Amino acid sequence: MKSIVFYDDLCGVCNYWVNWILKYDKEEVFYFAPLQSDFADIFSAHFKYKFPLETLVVWEVNEAFLIKSDAVIFILQLIKPSSLGAKVLKFFPKDLRDAGYSVFAYFRRYVPMKSCKIPSKKDRVRFLTQFSVSETLNKLKL
DSSP, rough: OOEEEEEEEEEHHHHHHHHHHHHHHHTEEEEETTTTTTHHHHHHHHHOOOSSSSOOOOEEETTEEEHHHHHHHHHHHHHHHHHHHHHHHHHHHHHOOOOHHHHHHHHGGOOOOOOOOOHHHHHHTTTTTTSSSHHHHHHOOO
């Protein structure tokens, strides 16, 4: 099943995370859209869901919208099922995980990034900024 990762396009950490997913997502499960895009606004309106700012949001057809630590765990479990990181995160209560995520999200804007890697031509088709919601759902075969 395909999923969409909505990320903060203005954040170097988020761009690093997107590139990490592109590198390790061998099954090409994940597609991407910046939270600051028209596509995200239209997608949000279509599903009557308001995207929270300064967080990672994953849309998965069976799970709906996942945010903060749930989104991170979902991504890690799909890409690296035996990931120690996902297992450790799941050990902690959701409220505690999300509080830690929020603290990190606050300070991430102060993490300097020299540059953001531009996705390859092959990877660029996984960025959904140019598609309508219905085209996207058809493209992802949902």
